[in-house]
Amino acid sequence: MGKKQLAFYFDSSSCSGCKTCQVACKDKHDSGEGILWRRVYEAAGGDWVKDGNAWVPNVYSYYISMACNHCVEPLCLYSCPNNAIVKNDDGIVLIEKDRCMGCRYCEWNCPYGALQFDKSQGVMTKCTFCDDYLAEGKKPSCITACPMRVLDIGELEELEKEHGKSNEIFPMPRAHYTQPAIVVKPHRDARMAENVEMKIDNLEEIKNEQ
C-alpha cells in the first residue's frame, strides 16, 4: 500500500462533450482568458465511403475531459527549478504561486497540457483538485457539475480495483511517462495512445499554446 493518491475517474463512454466541467472550473477559480484547467478533447477519425446511392460512414468519435492527473511521477514537479510545484499528502500536485518565476519549463514537461500560464498573474497555474472543497468534505467543482454524471474522484488504487487500470486512451500519452492518477472508462470507439489514425478534432477549442 503506497502513499495516498487521489485520482479522477472519467467515464468517456457517456461523456457528451458539453464542457460544463470546463466552465464550472473556470467559474470556481475565476480563471482568466484562455485558462482551461479542465478541458474537453474531441477525438475523431474515419471517413466516408460512397456505396451506390448510399453514404456509409466509417466515422468514430468520443470525448475526453481532462484536467491535471496529479501524476504519481509528476514530470512537472521534477522539472521545476524553484520547487514551486509540490505533491501534498493526498497526492495532489499543487503550484506554490509565490515560488513560481514563470519560466514555463513545467508546461513543456506535462503531456496532459495541465500546466497553463496565466498572463495576468505571470505565473503557472493548474488544477488544484479543488483542495479547498476536499477540506470541506465536498467533491471538486467539475465533478458535481457534470450533467451526465461521468466524472468522479477516488483513491487511485480503489478506482483501479473497481474499473481496471485504463489511462492510455487517445489523445492521452502513454502512461509510463508520468503514471497519471486517472481511470478512464473507454468509449466504444476509443483508441489507444499514439494512435495515428485519429486526431483531435477541436484543437481550436483547446487553445493549448504550443
Added chain:
Amino acid sequence: MNSNEWPLVFFTLLSQMTAGIIIISFIVGLFVRNSELLSDFELKRNYFFVSLVLMVIALAISFFHLSAPLQSVFALANLQTSWLSREIFCMSMFTFLIAVCCAAVKFGIPGISGLPYWHIAAAFTGLLLVWIMARLYMIPIVPAWNNYATMIGFFTSIFLLGGVALLVILVVTGGKSFPFDQLKPVMWALIVVVSLAVVAKLLNVFLFQSGISFTGGSLPPPEAPFSWHVIHVIFFVAGFFLLAYWAYSQMQHTELYRPQMVYLSFALLFVSEIFGRAIFYALYYRLGM
C-alpha cells in the same frame, strides 16, 4: 513558437557562443602552444572580457523570459531533479569563472601564472553547461527534442559561433600589428574547428528530422514559417562560403586580408543560427495533449 521563447533563442546562442570562445581558446592554446600571439595579454583580455560581457547580456536576456523574475531567487532549489536548476547553477559558475579569469587578466590575481587553471575550469564548466542545456531540452515527451540531435546541435553552435567569434576577436585584436605568420596557425585551427562544426551541422539535419517526423503524437506537429528555413539556410551558406573565400584569399596574402569579410561572415552565421534556433523552438510539440 511562443513569443516568450525569443529571449531563449538569444540566451542559448549567446551562452553557447561564449562557451565556444572559452573552450576553443583553451583547446587552440594547447595545440598552438608556442604562439606569441596566444600568450598575448591584450588578446586574452579581449576574449575574456568579451565573454564576460556576452554572459552578462545572455543572463539579462534570460530574465526577459521570466514573467516573475524576482522569484528566480528560488531557482537553485531543485538541483536534485531539475535540469533547469542545474543549468542555472552551471551558468552562474561559468560566469563566475570567466569573471575570475577577467580579474586575473586585469589585476593579476591570483597571478598570471594561475590563469590557465581558471581557464581550464571555465572551459570544462562551459562544456558541462552546454551538455546540461541539451539535457534540459531532451524532454521525454517532446519527440523533436528528445534525441541526440539536440546535443549535437548545441555543441555545433559552440564551435561554429565560438570559432568564428574567436576569429573575429583575433582579427580585431591582432589587426595589422602582428606578423601574419604568427597569426596563421591559430587562424587555421579556428577554420578547422568551424569546418568540423559545419559538417556536424549538416549531418545533424537528418538526426533532427527523425525526431520531428515521429508520428505517434495526438497533436499535429507544428511547422516553422518557411521563411525561417530559407533565412537559416541561405545565411548559413553565404556566411560559410564567405569565410571559405576569405580563408582562400588569405592564403594568397601575407598581410591580413580584408577583415570586413570575417565580420560579415560572423554576422551571417549568427543570424542563420538565430533562425535555426527559432526553428528548433517552433518545432516543439509534445506527446499527449
Added chain:
Amino acid sequence: MDGNNPDNAGRSHVPPISAIDRRCFLRLSAFFSGGLLASGSLLGCLQGEEGKGQIVSVNDDGSVIIRAGCPSHNCGGRCVLKLHVRDGEIVRIETDDRPTDDISDPQLRACIRGRSYRRRQYHPDRLKYPMKRVGERGEGKFERISWDEALEILASRLKRVKEKYGNSAILVPYGTGSYNQTNGRQTAARLMNLFGGSLGFYNSYSWACISRATPYVYGTSVTGNQRQDWINSRYIIMWGWNPAEMRDGTNSEFFIKKARENGARVICIDPRMSMSAVSLADEWIPIRPGTDTALMSAMAYVIISEDLHDKDFINRCCIGFDKSQMPDGLEEEESYIDYIFGTKDGVPKTPGWAEEITGIPARTIIRIGREYGSIKPAMLYQGYGMQRRAYGEQPVLGGCVLAAITGNVGISGGWASGIALQVADGGPLWNVFPTGRNPVREMIPVFLWTEAVLRGKEMGPEDGVVGGDRLQNNIKLIWCVASNILINQHSDVNRSAEILKDENLVEFIAFQDQFMTPSGRFADLVLPVCTQFEVWGLQDGWKYGDEVIINPKIYDPPNEAKSDYRICAELSEKLGLKDEFTQGRDEREWIEWAVNHFRNTRFPEIPSLDQLHEKNRGVYSVPVEKPKVALSDFRDDPENNPLNTPTGKIEIFSRQLYDMDKPDVIPPVPKYIQEWESPFGEESKRFPLQAVGHHYMPRVHSIHDQIDWLEEAFPQRVFINPLDASDRGIKNGDQVRVYNERGEMVIPCRVTAKIMPGVVNIPQGAWWTPDEEGVDRRGCVNVLTSHKWTPLAFGNAQHTIMCQVEKA
C-alpha cells in the same frame, strides 16, 4: 462598500438570505447577535426583508449561498443554481446539490450555459437606460432618455395606433427570452389584453408541425410517458433528437444513459454525429436532411412485409392501416399499406427506394426496421428539427404511425411519438402568470407575422388565420418583449430587415430586453430589462419535470433596468389600467400567487413561497416513483376510453386531412414529399449543399451569443465534411463564404467527418452582423433561410436550405 448610497444599490444589496451552511447553521437572530455580518448593507437588507428566520450560511470568504432557478430562457432545461453572493455580487455559480440524486428525482444540474451566467450577468453590454432612436431605423443609433419620457412615448404610440387602426394593429411578437413569470412577454400580453387586445397568434417557432400534426393521429398532444419510464425500454431510436446538447428537459440525456445502462440499445438518426450520437447511442445512422419520412416508410415496408407489425393492436386501436380499416365511404382511397406497397402510386417504398433518397444503405434500413419491429418495448423519440422543414408535418405523422403499427403505444418502455407532452396533464404549465383573454379574436400562425405586416388585411384562412375571416389590420405597432424574432430568429433576415426599415409599414417598434440584439437595432424605443437574478421569479419543469423552481431576487437591478413586469406596471399607469393590471401586487406577490396557483393545480403539497424561500433548496419537487404511461387506458380498452379523434382511434389515415383536399402536400397518410429546396431539385445545381442550423451547446437560440466563456468553448463556425471541403479547396479553420439567393455570410469553418457529405451545419442563433456589403460576419443561419411556410401547420421550415460554400 456603502450600502446607504442608493447609487450602489444594484450591487450592494444582498437579498433575503437563506442557505445551509456547512459550518454555522444559524438562524438570522443568531446571525445578528453574533455580529458575523459587519457589512452595513447586508445587515440593512436582511432587516429590510421579512426576516423570518431563514437558514443562512456564510462561507469563509464572507459569501452567502442562495439557491435559485437558472434564469429560464427557452432551452429545455429548468435547473437549479447555487449562487455564492458576496458584497452584493454573485462571485461563484454552482448547481443543484441536493443530497440525493436518484432517478425518481435527480439533481437539476445546470449546463455550460447556466454555469457561465456570471459572464452574462456582468456583461458590459447590458442595456442600462431607456433610449430612443436618433438615426435611421435599423442603423442602431440611439440616445438616452428618461423612463418617464420612454413610457410616455410608448403609451402615446399605443393609444394612437389603437385609435387610428384598432387593437389588432398591435403585435406583441413571439418571444421566449424569459420564462420566470415576472420577466417575459406574458407581462406585456396581459397589459395589451387589458388595453383592448393585440393581434393574436398560435403555434411556435419550435413546434409548429409537431404540435399541429400529433393530434391528427392521437387526438391529443399528451402522448408521452413520464421519463422515468424510459429505463424500461429495450430499444430507443433518437430520431433527429439531441438531448445532450439542446437539453430537451433537464436530465433527459441522463435518463437515456440510465436506459442504456439498463440494457436498451440506442440508435441515433441524424445528419450530424451529434453530441448525443457520440455519448448516448450505440450506433449513428446519418440521414440526408428532409428525408425522414422516406426512411420511416421503408422501415414500415420492412416491418409489414416481414410480418413484424402488431396486428392485434392495429385491429383494436387503429384505423386506416389497410383497406379493411378505411373510414366509411373512403374504402377505395389509399390506405397506409397501399402507400407503403405502392398499390396506388406504383412505387413500393422499399429499402432500396429509400436508400436513394435518404443516403442510408438499404441493408441498414432493413436492419433497423427489423430491430424496431421486433425488440419490445421500443421508443421512437422524435426530435423537433425534422419538423421545422418544408413538409414538417409528415415525419411527425410518420413517426406516430410507426409507433402505432409496432404496438409501442400505451405501454411501459414504449413511446407513442409525436409531441409527447407528459401524461397525465400535459406536464408543467410554463407560464402561470395570467395574461387574460385577448379581445382581438383573429389569430395568425406565428410564423406569418411579416405577412401580416405587409398584407394583413388580405390574410384569411388560406394563410392560416383563425378567429375571423380576414384580419382587420396590417401590423402597425410592434412591442417586442424578450424576443429576437424581429430579425435574428425569423427566416430570411435580409427580407425582414427591409420590411422593418420601412416606417410606412410598421410605424413604431418598441424593444424591451437585456441586450441590444439585432432585433433591438430596428427599434424606435429601447427599454432596459433586468436579468432574472434581479427580480422575483418562478419556473416549473418545462416539458417534463415535476418541480417548481424559485428565483429569489438576489439584488436590485443595476443602472435603470427594470423587470418586464415593473415596466408594464408603470406603463399601465399611463394607460389608466394600473389597478386592473397589477391587482395591487408587486413581483414577489405575483410569485406568491403563482405558488398558490400551483398548489391548486399540479402540486397540492407545495409549501408557501416563504417556506420555499426559507428552505433555500431552490426547488420543490415531486419524486416520480411509478412513472405514468400515456394512452394506456385507451390501449387497454379502446371502446370505453376512446381517443379524441373523429373515430376515437389512432388515425393512421385521417379523414380530416383527406377533407382538406390537398393530397400533394397534405396527404391523409404520412408520405415522403420531396422538399421545395432539395438536393434532388433544379436548385441544387446552383446551391448543391443542404444546410441545417442545429441548436448549439453555447446558446439558447440567440441568447448567450456574446459570452466569452461560451465562445471559447464552442466558437461559431460552419461545419463541413472533408469531402465537400476538399472539393472546394477548403482547409479546416479557413474563412468561408456560405450563400444562397437570399443572403450570405463569411465565417470560419470546421472540417469534420462528423457531418454527412452534402450537408453543412451553421449552428443557429448567432447574432446577425452585416458588414457594409450586407454580408453577415457572425454566421446567423437565418440570412439563408426561406420565408416559405409548411402546408398544414403554417409553420417555419427553417432547416430546409440549399446553399453553396466557397473559400472566402
